[in-house]
Amino acid sequence: MTRATIEDVGGGPHSWEELVTAALLGTDRRPAVGPPGELLDAAATQTLRRRAGLVPAVAAERPSAAPPDERPELPDAARRRLALLLADRSAPAHAGGRRGSAPDLGELLPQWLALANERGLRAPAALLPTLLDAARARTDVRPQALAFAGPRGVWLAGLNPEWRFALRGGSGSALLPDPKDTASVQLLWDEGLFAERVALLGAVRADDPDAARALLATSWATERAEDRLLFLDSLRAGLSTADEPFLEQALADRSRNVRATAAELLSALPASALAGRMAARAASCVSLDRTGDEAVISVEAPHECDAAMQRDGVVPRPPTGRGERSWWLGQLVESAPLGTWPRRLGGRTVAAIVALPVADDWGDELHAAWCRAAVRQRDPEWARALLGAPAAPPGEGAGTASLAERAKLLSVLAEPERADWVARFISAHGLSEAFQLLGVCVVPWAEALGRAVVDALEIARDAGSYPWSFSGVMGLAERCLDPAEAGRLEGLTATPPEGEGASPGAGGYWAEAFQRLVATLRLRETMHTELTP
Structure with missing residues (x-):
């Protein structure tokens, strides 16, 4: 509703502002308004006139209907359980740090959502607002919550600015076209929101890696640097030698982060040209010294980081506290194919290589780089050797003592x-x-x-x-x-x-x-x- 002006509805002997002022200051100080009884009568008249002056506003456009969600409904017991989990999500911390003997329902919400998504069940419409509130408050449940909310959750988020994160971060997978519908795929790629485009590229990549790469190439030159980085990261799934030409071109990208990611992906392909170049550089730094009573690994770290190394993803400036030469060495070794080292180090087994002493205190740097290479190349033999025996005291015997490195190596097994x-x-x-x-x-x-x-x-x-x-x-x-x-x-x-x-x-x-x-x-x-x- 909108309010008409006083002139439209008749101002009367006294304006509304005059009556309000007289009521605040008193009729004694504003005698022109009259005694209190006349003030009240005049106020009642003006109130009626003001209300009569309200005219209907133009009705807003009705929102479009919510899209269908064909997934099966939740069983009644599961729906009631979800309501309890959502109601408990913001429960206050237990006094004195004691948690009591009752289960923490908020901690079980992510697991419940994961189970519901595994079973392909649909979120109850009545709980969608509460579910989106939970996703807004807790980033740890957001991906699962948005997947469970489905297309109706994305539709509902478009009606409330507080849920706009769902439009950015929700995959909207239920709304994606069939990856084989090339016309619809191209239309969404050209006109969709960024989150939709990321989800689309992932869906097409899972169906046809070559088609996904071709789709990315259509707009690569015009994408923002931060978007190119995330799109390039999607090539990790199903990475193969067919991706090498595209990644080699990305080595010349104007963004340093894009270049580094392209180099990392190429180094995960042992047969790539970049991996070969890195193998040659790394092998020139690491050799077997047999001059003593026992063989040891000798290390001569690079003395410079030339333009060719930088083009292949070697970052020239080390982090604070790191020496330049050790920083360059680590990048070369982690990017070299692990198959380089048995040939370079006397045909030894992986376990024997890891157990070799390393001269001049280069052992930690070399082993850490091998750990990163084993994780990047998903090599279980190297992961086992670098993990060492689980019963051995950390820091003794072959393998890494770092818990962070061990956790990453375990993910390879x-x-x-x-x-x-x-x-x-x-x-x-x-x-x-x-x-x-x-x-x-x-x-x-x-x-x-x-x-x-x-x-x-x-x-x-x-x-x-x-x-x-x-x-x-x-x-x-x-x-x-x-x-x-x-x-x-x-x-x-x-x-x-x-x-x-x-x-x-x-x-x-x-x-x-x-x-x-x-x-x-x-x-x-x-x-x-x-x-x-």
Whole structure:
């Protein structure tokens, strides 16, 4: 509605502003308005005139209908569970740092969304606003929440500025054309939002890598640098030698980040020309020295970073605290095919190469570069050798002692081997350094890994320490242990007797923590059942 002017509706003997002023100051100070009774009569008259002066505004255009979502509906029990999880997402922290024995529903929301998406179920329309609010507040659930919200969630986000993130970050995969519909694909590529174009390129790449590369080439020269970088990153999926010509051209890109990404992708192709150039450079820096009683690896780091090296992705300026020559050496070695080294170092096996001593304290730099190469080239043989034996004390024997490097190397191994390695590491060293390694293990944890974690927690409890030192691992166990383990854990929910030297009250805290663990596992099992149509 809009308000007409006073002239349109008749100003009367006194304007509205005069009446308001007289009411605020008093009729004694504004006698021209009259006594109080006349003021009220005049105000009532003006109020009626003002209301009568409202004229209808032009109606806004009706929003288009929400697009269809053909996915099956949630079972009733799962819908009620989702409402509870969303309602609990912003619950306040527990007083005094104690979490109690009840499951943390907010921590289970990402897992619930992942399960619902795996089953291809549709989000209830009535819960879409709350779901989008949760995605707005929590970036950790956003991808799963937007996938679950589907096309109707994207449509609804267009009606509320607070949800505009869904238009940028939502893949909108349900709205993407068939990758084989070339006309529709080209139209969306030319006119779509950036997030839609990223999702489209990924979908076409999964269906036909050559078609995706050709699609990218149509607009590559006119894309912004930050967009070229993200589009180029999509070539990681299904990377092959067919991508080499495109990536070689990208080595001349005006953006340094684009050039570096192109070089990284080419170095992941051992047969590429760039990998060959890097192999030659790296081999000239690393050799086998047999002059002593035992063979050692000798290292002569580069003395300059020339233009050709920079074109191939070597960054000339090191980070603060790094020397130039070691910085250049690391980049050359990590970009060289790992097959270079058995030939260069006397035909030795990978394990024997990793075990060789390295002269002049270059060992850490060389091994770290090999770790990066093993991860980039997804080479399990090198990953095993660089991981070393799980029972060996960190820093002793062959392999890397860095937990960050070990976590990345573990991601190269097959899931069962990865879980077995971490289980044996925990059995030998406990949980104090295991958190980062557990993070790369597949959920739910394999039986042996779950047993190793629980056994280590039980040992910590029996030692009388407080459970807060293991809160991160306990939280992982709540989300990652197989729910079938709940029955085996019942015996740990009782309060243990306090031994000599135990921290006061620690037994009660441990009992509470294990009660919460068991309750969470049982709830996860129930969630699985509820999400099964």
